[in-house]
Amino acid sequence: MDSTHRQDLALRQGPHTILNGNTTDTSEPSCDYNAYTIGWIVALHNELTAAMAMLDEECQQPKNFVQNSTDMNCYSWGRIGAHYVVIASIGEGSYGIAAATRTAASMVHSLPHIRFGLMVGIGAGVPRWEPGYELVDIRLGDVVVSQPVHKSGGVEQYDLVKLKADGQVEPIGHLASPPAALLNGLTKLKATQRRTGSKLPRILAAALENSPLLADRGENDGDAAFIHQGLQNDRLFASTSTHVENAKAQAQPLLLPDQHREDTIEYSDCALCDPQQEIKRPYRKDTNPRIHYGIIASGNSLVKDSVSRDQILQNIGTQCLCFEMEAAGLMNHFPCLVIRGICDYADSHKKDRWQNYAAMVAAAYAKELLSVMDVRNVEQSERVDEILGIVSQIQTNTRDTNEMFHAMSASNRSRDIRSLLSPPEPSIDHNTACGLHHGDTGKWFLEGPEYLDWKAKPHSSLWLHGRPGCGKTILSSTIIEDLQSNVAVSLYFYFTFNDKNKQSLDQAIRSLIIQLYHQNKDAKEYLDSIFELEQRVSSTQPTTDRLCSWFTDMAKKAGEVWIVLDALDERDVAHEYQHGQALKGKGILPWIKALLKSEVINFHVLVTSRPEDDILHALGDSIPKGMQILLRNKSINADIREFIESTIRNWGGPRGWQTSEALLEKVINHLIRKADGM
Numbered sequence: 031m032d033s034t035h036r037q038d039l040a041l042r043q044g045p046h047t048i049l050n051g052n053t054t055d056t057s058e059p060s061c062d063y064n065a066y067t068i069g070w071i072v073a074l075h076n077e078l079t080a081a082m083a084m085l086d087e088e089c090q091q092p093k094n095f096v097q098n099s100t101d102m103n104c105y106s107w108g109r110i111g112a113h114y115v116v117i118a119s120i121g122e123g124s125y126g127i128a129a130a131t132r133t134a135a136s137m138v139h140s141l142p143h144i145r146f147g148l149m150v151g152i153g154a155g156v157p158r159w160e161p162g163y164e165l166v167d168i169r170l171g172d173v174v175v176s177q178p179v180h181k182s183g184g185v186e187q188y189d190l191v192k193l194k195a196d197g198q199v200e201p202i203g204h205l206a207s208p209p210a211a212l213l214n215g216l217t218k219l220k221a222t223q224r225r226t227g228s229k230l231p232r233i234l235a236a237a238l239e240n241s242p243l244l245a246d247r248g249e250n251d252g253d254a255a256f257i258h259q260g261l262q263n264d265r266l267f268a269s270t271s272t273h274v275e276n277a278k279a280q281a282q283p284l285l286l287p288d289q290h291r292e293d294t295i296e297y298s299d300c301a302l303c304d305p306q307q308e309i310k311r312p313y314r315k316d317t318n319p320r321i322h323y324g325i326i327a328s329g330n331s332l333v334k335d336s337v338s339r340d341q342i343l344q345n346i347g348t349q350c351l352c353f354e355m356e357a358a359g360l361m362n363h364f365p366c367l368v369i370r371g372i373c374d375y376a377d378s379h380k381k382d383r384w385q386n387y388a389a390m391v392a393a394a395y396a397k398e399l400l401s402v403m404d405v406r407n408v409e410q411s412e413r414v415d416e417i418l419g420i421v422s423q424i425q426t427n428t429r430d431t432n433e434m435f436h437a438m439s440a441s442n443r444s445r446d447i448r449s450l451l452s453p454p455e456p457s458i459d460h461n462t463a464c465g466l467h468h469g470d471t472g473k474w475f476l477e478g479p480e481y482l483d484w485k486a487k488p489h490s491s492l493w494l495h496g497r498p499g500c501g502k503t504i505l506s507s508t509i510i511e512d513l514q515s516n517v518a519v520s521l522y523f524y525f526t527f528n529d530k531n532k533q534s535l536d537q538a539i540r541s542l543i544i545q546l547y548h549q550n551k552d553a554k555e556y557l558d559s560i561f562e563l564e565q566r567v568s569s570t571q572p573t574t575d576r577l578c579s580w581f582t583d584m585a586k587k588a589g590e591v592w593i594v595l596d597a598l599d600e601r602d603v604a605h606e607y608q609h610g611q612a613l614k615g616k617g618i619l620p621w622i623k624a625l626l627k628s629e630v631i632n633f634h635v636l637v638t639s640r641p642e643d644d645i646l647h648a649l650g651d652s653i654p655k656g657m658q659i660l661l662r663n664k665s666i667n668a669d670i671r672e673f674i675e676s677t678i679r680n681w682g683g684p685r686g687w688q689t690s691e692a693l694l695e696k697v698i699n700h701l702i703r704k705a706d707g708m
Contacts, residue, residue: 063092069147077151080393083237101136112405128518130356134364142415152388153354153370170264174352176368177323183207187358205361233394258317324351328358453540459524463507472508495641496661502638506596522594533602535618536574552587590632598639619648
């Protein structure tokens with residue numbers, strides 16, 4: 031059977047009849063891992079569910095697959111038509127550009143022979159009905175596909191821009207276009223759909239027939255069915271409209287489509303919103319997804335209000351059709367196409383009810399695209415490691431003399447910059463604190479809403495305060511470890527009264543500068559240029575104010591920076607006062623306050639300290655009340671219990687008494703009370 035016939039058969043019969051040729055055979059075949067030529071990346075669990083629903087055949091992990099030691103991805107294996115596809119999911123709770131970059135890079139390390147990737151999932155649509163703009167009729171449940179437009183490769187990073195002299199902003203850099211094989215596939219699919227129509231409805235129906243549970247709601251609240259949510263639940267409001275929350279009892283009842291009726295009544299999400307602000311759009315005769323091709327805007331910030339949305343559109347251009355949070359991390363590191371099902375309009379009226387269906391239609395489009403791509407042409411395409419030039423990078427012996435010279439010069443410059451700054455080394459304090467970790471120390475905080483909001487929301491701040499010995503520094507080290515695994519640029523500093531070199535703003539800023547220098551290419555290039563100028567015009571040490579200016583300019587180049595400052599109360603305050611009076615604008619607290627006021631740079635600042643009055647006075651009005659967290663005994667006791675329990679159970683003292691669970695519990699509780707949160 032040739033590959034084309036296999037593809038057509040898969041599309042007609044659906045995965046439930048094709049799996050091993052027998053609907054009752056649940057075994058999963060395994061094949062050589064070199065047969066897998068397409069990488070499919072998803073960010074959310076519902077996107078993974080939809081992707082797996084599109085497989086014509088689920089397979090076991092290939093026996094000859096060896097996962098790279100640094101690769102933490104979770105893979106699912108299968109076949110769509112004649113193509114073997116490996117699906118990688120970004121870890122639960124991780125999202126944004128950095129997480130996507132890490133997932134793609136790990137896939138390339140473990141599967142360097144794949145030919146290209148698909149980034150498939152949900153996004154926010156950008157319809158346009160305003161006068162003066164070209165009409166863009168995007169609806170919930172439609173699909174947006176990245177496609178090069180003019181100078182754009184199809185994906186633009188909206189939160190990486192530079193400020194021009196006239197006050198306008200423009201995107202920095204360019205993201206790569208999808209590889210030729212995928213662009214050729216798009217051309218063929220467009221032509222096929224124009225002649226014979228889209229097969230998306232048939233693909234969706236086959237997936238639901240094979241996985242009937244997806245047509246029903248999940249057990250958790252808000253887990254909607256993977257089906258169209260009803261035309262009546264797709265409402266578009268003017269940019270000037272603000273969503274009005276409503277109690278369920280006040281809402282107007284709306285029913286799901288007849289073919290998927292349920293006993294419960296659905297309620298309108300916007301029953302109290304101004305109906306005069308709703309945009310009246312032409313009625314669609316069916317619920318079949320429409321496909322839109324153009325620019326997808328990608329960034330780390332979730333866009334959920336029309337003001338932010340429209341401002342971004344002014345910066346990157348009105349040809350943008352969709353917002354999402356991962357694609358910018360892939361385009362220059364993983365040759366791929368981005369496919370997004372539309373689940374909201376990036377405004378205050380956004381709800382989650384459309385997300386599952388949006389994930390489903392995006393996955394269905396990916397399947398239809400693969401159905402028109404000849405497997406032999408895919409196999410003959412360049413390997414992803416060849417496209418990225420990884421082979422030439424790791425074969426350092428082929429570098430010419432000029433490249434070697436530049437590498438040596440960069441190394442010398444880095445050494446000279448470190449010599450100029452003479453920064454204190456915070457990793458010593460960090461490693462010491464990490465050495466005091468036990469098991470899941472601090473996990474309760476990492477999973478809490480305050481921390482998750484701080485990590486994800488733009489221009490965020492968080493103050494953790496508590497009495498001495500309550501575990502603030504150990505918790506800081508836990509936070510730093512999490513950030514280093516999940517964000518692009520994470521900086522930290524531990525103030526300590528035991529080391530006079532770690533007590534002032536000057537010392538902290540030197541450390542933060544060198545960390546930023548090594549974590550961001552654009553920031554590095556900026557400091558390199560400043561250093562060359564400094565060498566020519568001055569032989570003196572830069573002042574604290576000048577260091578702060580360097581740091582701010584470097585952070586602008588990075589665009590988004592996460593900072594953790596531990597134990598502010600252990601700083602040396604002597605230089606912040608004169609004759610008993612605080613010097614205005616001097617010291618670490620005014621500097622932090624200035625960071626929090628920055629509108630140009632997306633700073634995420636987390637500080638810890640004792641609940642000192644001067645810190646509260648300086649930062650209390652800059653950090654939201656809900657983000658000023660008192661570390662209480664109840665939360666800390668969870669970490670203390672785990673440490674005590676493990677220590678006692680592993681103690682090599684007299685035997686016998688450990689077998690009494692009642693006695694063990696009594697001893698543990700007694701020690702926790704004595705610890706009193708310390």
